[in-house]
Amino acid sequence: MRIVGRKVIVSRAEVASFNARWPCSTLRATRAYWFEFDASGDLVDTDCPEQDDGPAALAMSQDCHALLFDNVTADWMEG
Numbered sequence: 225m226r227i228v229g230r231k232v233i234v235s236r237a238e239v240a241s242f243n244a245r246w247p248c249s250t251l252r253a254t255r256a257y258w259f260e261f262d263a264s265g266d267l268v269d270t271d272c273p274e275q276d277d278g279p280a281a282l283a284m285s286q287d288c289h290a291l292l293f294d295n296v297t298a299d300w301m302e303g
Contacts, residue, residue: 225291225301231260231269232288241300242284249280259285265293 226233233256234242240253251257257276260269267289272281287298 227292229260230262230292231258232292233258234284234288235302238300238302241302242280242287242298245300246280246283250276250278251280251284252276257281257284259288261289261292265289 225235225238235256236253239251239255239257243249243251243253251272258271259267262268267285270281270285272285287301290296290298291301
């Protein structure tokens with residue numbers, strides 16, 4: 225996991241770890257994803273392709289938000 229400004233970058237290994245907890249996830253462990261938030265915490269950009277978008281991507285973005293704004297680490301995130 226890397227944080228650059230208000231952009232949270234999820235590694236391929238973390239995507240695989242996330243998918244292990246979300247068996248119906250449409251996210252691909254062959255790639256990384258990132259989620260960028262504005263100062264008020266709204267999601268303003270992501271590189272999640274339309275075909276990967278769905279409930280799992282939403283859950284991952286919410287976990288990234290919790291990490292960035294509340295310092296809460298999800299169990300799938302690397303330490």
